[in-house]
Amino acid sequence: MRTLDTICIMCPLGCPLRVTEKDGKVCVEGNTCARGAKYGAEEFTYPKRTVTTLVKEKSGGVCSVKTSSSVPKDRIKDVLFEASKLCVTDAKIGDVILQNVLGLGVDFVVTGTSRD
Amino acid sequence: MRYDVIVIGGGPAGMAAALAADKAGAKTLILERDTRLGGILNQCIHQGFGLHYFKEEMTGPEYAHRFKQLVEKSSVEVMLESMVLSIGDDLTLTALSPSHGLMKLEAGAIVLAMGCRERTAGAIMLPGTRPAGIYTAGMAQKLSNVMGYLVGKEVVILGSGDIGLIMARRMTSEGAHVKLVLELMPFSSGLKRNIVQCLDDYDIPIKYSHTITKVEGSPRLTGLRYAPVDEFRRPILEKEEYISCDTLLLSVGLIPENDLLSGTSVLLDRVTGGAVVDENRMTTVQGVFSCGNVLHVHDLVDNVSNEAEIAGRAAAEFALCAQKEKEYFGVKATNGIRYALPQRISGGEGKITLFFRVDAVYKNRKLVVLSGDKVIKSRKFAVLAPGEMGSVEIDRALVDGELTVRLDDENA
Ligand SMILES: Cc1cc2nc3c(=O)[nH]c(=O)nc-3n(C[C@H](O)[C@H](O)[C@H](O)COP(=O)(O)OP(=O)(O)OC[C@H]3O[C@@H](n4cnc5c(N)ncnc54)[C@H](O)[C@@H]3O)c2cc1C
Ligand code: SF4
Numbered sequence: 001m002r003t004l005d006t007i008c009i010m011c012p013l014g015c016p017l018r019v020t021e022k023d024g025k026v027c028v029e030g031n032t033c034a035r036g037a038k039y040g041a042e043e044f045t046y047p048k049r050t051v052t053t054l055v056k057e058k059s060g061g062v063c064s065v066k067t068s069s070s071v072p073k074d075r076i077k078d079v080l081f082e083a084s085k086l087c088v089t090d091a092k093i094g095d096v097i098l099q100n101v102l103g104l105g106v107d108f109v110v111t112g113t114s115r116d
Numbered sequence: 117m118r119y120d121v122i123v124i125g126g127g128p129a130g131m132a133a134a135l136a137a138d139k140a141g142a143k144t145l146i147l148e149r150d151t152r153l154g155g156i157l158n159q160c161i162h163q164g165f166g167l168h169y170f171k172e173e174m175t176g177p178e179y180a181h182r183f184k185q186l187v188e189k190s191s192v193e194v195m196l197e198s199m200v201l202s203i204g205d206d207l208t209l210t211a212l213s214p215s216h217g218l219m220k221l222e223a224g225a226i227v228l229a230m231g232c233r234e235r236t237a238g239a240i241m242l243p244g245t246r247p248a249g250i251y252t253a254g255m256a257q258k259l260s261n262v263m264g265y266l267v268g269k270e271v272v273i274l275g276s277g278d279i280g281l282i283m284a285r286r287m288t289s290e291g292a293h294v295k296l297v298l299e300l301m302p303f304s305s306g307l308k309r310n311i312v313q314c315l316d317d318y319d320i321p322i323k324y325s326h327t328i329t330k331v332e333g334s335p336r337l338t339g340l341r342y343a344p345v346d347e348f349r350r351p352i353l354e355k356e357e358y359i360s361c362d363t364l365l366l367s368v369g370l371i372p373e374n375d376l377l378s379g380t381s382v383l384l385d386r387v388t389g390g391a392v393v394d395e396n397r398m399t400t401v402q403g404v405f406s407c408g409n410v411l412h413v414h415d416l417v418d419n420v421s422n423e424a425e426i427a428g429r430a431a432a433e434f435a436l437c438a439q440k441e442k443e444y445f446g447v448k449a450t451n452g453i454r455y456a457l458p459q460r461i462s463g464g465e466g467k468i469t470l471f472f473r474v475d476a477v478y479k480n481r482k483l484v485v486l487s488g489d490k491v492i493k494s495r496k497f498a499v500l501a502p503g504e505m506g507s508v509e510i511d512r513a514l515v516d517g518e519l520t521v522r523l524d525d526e527n528a
Binding site: 009013049052053054060062064066093 | 152154158161162163174175176177178180181184260261262263264289290307308309311312313316317498499500501504
C-alpha cells in the first residue's frame with residue numbers, strides 16, 4: 001500500500017497529512033478542513049508544480065523562464081533538462097521560447113532578462 | 117535641485133511609494149543605486165508574488181516589470197546608478213552618480229525605501245576559518261539568477277528562511293547536490309509551502325535545533341562540524357558530526373539597511389531594526405517616511421506595495437499641504453508579540469491596520485488590542501508563527517490612550 005506523509009500548505013496551520021489508498025479509494029487523514037482533503041488527494045494522485053529556471057543567452061548571460069502552467073512533479077527533472085538545452089537571443093518578458101515542452105502541453109515563457 | 121518627494125531606493129517599495137506620490141500631484145524623484153529598478157525582485161525568479169495585489173501569481177521579475185511599466189507611464193523621474201550618501205533632518209540629500217557627479221538635493225518630503233541586507237558569517241560569529249565557498253543565500257541567488265554562475269556543487273545551508281529554502285531548490289535544479297539544511301530553532305522561519313516544494317520535493321533533509329560548530333578548509337571550504345543545541349541554544353559538543361561540502365549558504369536573517377539615518381534624529385526600533393513610524397509611516401523626523409523592508413522585514417511583496425502607497429501618499433500630502441502637529445499614542449507589544457507596527461498612532465477617523473509578528477509558534481490564541489485598559493479589538497487565531505506577519509484592523513475613533521497588543525489564551 002502506498003502512503004504519503006506531507007504537510008498541508010493551503011493555510012498557515014500546516015496540518016500533517018497522511019494519505020493512503022484503500023480498495024482504490026484515496027483516504028486523507030490529519031486534515032482539519034475540506035481544503036486539506038482536496039490538497040492531500042491531489043498531492044497523492046497527481047502532484048503538479050510550475051517550474052521556474054534559467055536559460056542561456058547567446059550574449060553570455062541568462063534569462064529566467066517559467067512553464068506556462070504546472071507540470072507533473074515527476075517530470076520536473078526532464079523539463080529542467082529541456083531548458084538547459086536552449087539558447088536564446090534578445091529575449092523579452094512574455095516571449096514564448098519553446099512550445100509544448102515534451103508534449104506536456106506547457107510552454108517556456110520568459111519572465112525576466114538582465115536588461116529589463 | 118528640488119523635488120516635492122524624493123524616494124531613496126527603486127525596489128517594489130520605492131516604485132509604489134513614488135507612484136502614489138505622483139498620483140497625489142507631487143513632483144517625484146526616485147534615486148536608485150543599481151543599474152535598473154526592481155530591487156531584490158529582479159533575482160527572485162520563482163513563483164509566489166502578486167497573488168494579493170494583482171490577484172495573479174507571478175515571478176519576482178514579472179511583478180517588478182508591472183511596476184516599472186507604471187513608473188515609465190507616470191511623470192515620476194528616475195535616476196539610476198545614483199547612490200544616496202547622506203540625508204539630514206532639514207530634508208536635504210547628497211547623492212553620487214557617474215553621470216551627475218556629486219548632487220545636492222532638497223525635498224519637501226523623503227521616503228526611505230532602501231530594503232534590507234543579509235546577515236553575514238561575521239554577523240553571526242560563525243566559528244572556524246573563513247575559506248572561499250561561504251555565501252549569503254541572496255548573494256548566491258544573484259550570482260545564479262542574474263549573472264548565471266553556480267557557486268558550488270556540494271552544498272550545506274544554514275538557516276531555513278525563505279531565501280535559503282528557495283536556493284536549496286535552485287541549486288538542485290542547476291545540478292548541485294544540496295546535502296543538508298541546518299536550523300538553530302525547533303521550527304522553520306520559512307513558509308510551509310517552501311518546506312514542501314523546495315526541500316521535500318527534492319528529498320533534501322533538514323535538521324532542526326542544530327547549528328554549525330566549526331567551518332573547515334583553506335583556501336576553499338572542505339567541510340563543516342555541526343551539533344544539536346540544548347534549550348538555551350548552546351551546541352551539545354558530544355553529539356558533534358562532520359559533513360563534507362564545498363559551499364555553505366547562510367540564510368540567517370535580514371537587517372534593514374538604515375545606515376543613512378546616522379546623520380539624522382530618526383528614532384530606530386530596536387526590535388524591527390527600522391524606524392519608529394506613525395500610521396502614515398512617518399518617522400520621528402517630520403517629513404521623513406519609511407516603507408518596505410527598510411522599515412521591517414516583509415515576507416510578502418504585496419504587503420510592501422500596500423505599505424509603500426500609504427507612505428508615498430502621505431509624503432506628497434506633507435510636501436504639498438501645511439501640517440498640524442499631531443498628538444500620538446504609543447503602541448506597545450507584549451506577551452508573545454515581538455513587535456507591532458506602526459509604533460505610534462494619532463486619533464481620528466476610519467480604520468488602521470496594525471501589523472505584528474509573534475515570538476514563537478502559538479496555537480489557539482486570542483490577539484487583544486487595548487487602549488489604556490479597555491479592549492478595543494480581539495481576534496482568535498488557530499495558529500500564529502514568527503515566519504508569517506499577522507494583521508488586525510482597529511477603529512481609530514476608539515483610540516484614546518496608549519495601545520497594547522498582546523496574546524491571551526483563547527478562553528481568557
Ligand atoms: C530570496 C527572497 C525571496 C522572496 N520570496 C518572496 C515570495 O515568494 N513572495 C513574496 O511576496 N515576497 C517574497 N520576498 C519578499 C519581497 O521580495 C521583499 O519583501 C521586497 O522585495 C522588499 O522590497 P523593498 O523595495 O523594500 O526592498 P528591495 O527590493 O531590497 O529594494 C531596495 C532598493 O533600494 C536600493 N538602495 C538601497 N540603498 C540605497 C541608497 N543609499 N541609494 C540608492 N538606492 C539604494 C537598492 O539598490 C534596492 O534596489 C522574497 C525576498 C527575498 C529576498
Ligand atoms: S487542512 Fe485545512 S486547516 Fe489544515 S492546513 Fe490545510 S487548509 Fe489549513
